[in-house]
Amino acid sequence: MKKPVRIAVTGAAGAISSSLLFRVAAGEMFGTDQPVILQLIEMPQAMEQLRGLAMELEDCALPLLHTIRIFDNPEAGFKNAHYAILIGARPRTAGMERIDLLTANAEIFERQGKALSANAARDVKVLVVGNPANTNALIASRNAPDLSPTQFTALTRLDHNRTKGIVANHLGVNAEEVRKVIIWGNHSSTQYPDLHQSKIFGEALVGPQLDDKFYQENLIPRIQNRGSEIINARGHSSAASAAQAIIDHMRDWSMGTAENELVSMAIVSDGSYGVEKGIFYSFPVRCRYGRYQIVTGLEINEFSKKMMKATEAELLEEKASVNHLLPKETEQSHYKLRICLRSGKFLAADGLLDSGDPVLETSRLL
Ligand code: NAD
Numbered sequence: 503m504k505k506p507v508r509i510a511v512t513g514a515a516g517a518i519s520s521s522l523l524f525r526v527a528a529g530e531m532f533g534t535d536q537p538v539i540l541q542l543i544e545m546p547q548a549m550e551q552l553r554g555l556a557m558e559l560e561d562c563a564l565p566l567l568h569t570i571r572i573f574d575n576p577e578a579g580f581k582n583a584h585y586a587i588l589i590g591a592r593p594r595t596a597g598m599e600r601i602d603l604l605t606a607n608a609e610i611f612e613r614q615g616k617a618l619s620a621n622a623a624r625d626v627k628v629l630v631v632g633n634p635a636n637t638n639a640l641i642a643s644r645n646a647p648d649l650s651p652t653q654f655t656a657l658t659r660l661d662h663n664r665t666k667g668i669v670a671n672h673l674g675v676n677a678e679e680v681r682k683v684i685i686w687g688n689h690s691s692t693q694y695p696d697l698h699q700s701k702i703f704g705e706a707l708v709g710p711q712l713d714d715k716f717y718q719e720n721l722i723p724r725i726q727n728r729g730s731e732i733i734n735a736r737g738h739s740s741a742a743s744a745a746q747a748i749i750d751h752m753r754d755w756s757m758g759t760a761e762n763e764l765v766s767m768a769i770v771s772d773g774s775y776g777v778e779k780g781i782f783y784s785f786p787v788r789c790r791y792g793r794y795q796i797v798t799g800l801e802i803n804e805f806s807k808k809m810m811k812a813t814e815a816e817l818l819e820e821k822a823s824v825n826h827l828l829p830k831e832t833e834q835s836h837y838k839l840r841i842c843l844r845s846g847k848f849l850a851a852d853g854l855l856d857s858g859d860p861v862l863e864t865s866r867l868l
């Protein structure tokens with residue numbers, strides 16, 4: 503039997519976590535041979551609710567659930583965590599855009615970035631879910647000087663899965679057949695769901711199977727606004743589908759993407775596809791051996807270029823509005839990504855790059 507891994511989850515008593523935690527404890531995220539220690543973090547006023555949820559987890563008698571611990575602060579809750587899923591934040595309600603949450607939620611991620619840097623395992627993998635997820639990931643990462651920016655990611659897998667599900671339903675095929683979908687940019691209504699690389703049964707999707715006009719004028723806005731459509735219908739933002747996307751994201755990151763497939767993850771930009779370095783932008787990636795790598799060399803048409811720029815512009819605006827939460831000391835590490843020679847530490851942060859010694863360098867993300 504493997505050694506248990508420590509999974510810290512913030513917002514643990516909330517709607518998404520209530521769908522997520524039982525499935526993680528049942529082995530759906532890291533496999534049915536991987537015991538888990540759950541380190542559940544909530545606001546002090548929600549601790550009683552969290553205690554109730556912990557009791558329910560205990561009552562499932564799940565064999566992989568090694569330990570449950572509950573915390574009212576991130577510093578203790580992140581101690582030695584191998585995985586950190588940052589869900590705790592205010593959700594939007596009808597009529598709001600996700601960017602409207604920036605003021606309410608940004609400071610949460612400043613404190614959590616610092617707490618991760620000081621307390622988590624050196625190779626912790628972090629997924630930011632709380633909205634606006636990309637910019638919250640940037641805040642957390644910039645406040646974690648002793649971790650690599652490549653250890654932080656934000657969730658766009660929900661948009662990726664939505665695209666596959668909606669297209670599959672439209673064409674009457676199994677969702678698994680809709681491959682190589684890409685979400686570029688922000689988890690917001692400017693995101694660009696790109697189907698130009700997608701194929702079904704070996705045939706291109708846009709053009710032969712999906713009319714260009716329908717794709718651009720109907721499908722793209724539908725996916726961009728799916729979050730609002732759900733809030734309007736059920737009075738609360740998506741929870742079960744977000745939990746599914748979190749499981750998919752963490753499973754693929756740690757155990758690898760399926761053969762002949764790519765997935766979308768918001769990660770720190772290394773400048774690929776001309777995207778400004780240092781922002782958290784959703785790219786097509788493949789994961790192997792616990793690391794992700796951007797899929798490069800894809801042909802990008804003029805329509806795609808325009809869409810990718812628009813969502814980048816929004817992320818740059820969001821970044822400017824939280825500039826006061828982005829410490830200068832971590833600016834360099836976010837613009838010059840270097841291979842990570844030892845876990846959690848960067849060559850740039852080690853000062854090795856200035857020593858004049860020959861060092862192994864690469865511009866690829868880990
Ligand atoms: P919820 O209100 O049901 O639960 C949020 C929980 O977080 C609450 O229990 C609250 O007490 C807790 N919390 C708030 N601040 C915290 C902090 N500083 N530390 C620890 N816990 C804290 O909301 P939800 O439906 O679970 O959604 C959570 C967040 O996820 C929202 O911001 C929502 O917009 C976002 N979301 C993102 C995606 C995505 O794809 N990226 C998808 C769905 C929802």
Ligand code: LMR
Binds near residue numbers: 728740
């Ligand atoms: C979603 O995409 O469903 C979430 O980000 C919640 C929201 O505010 O739309």
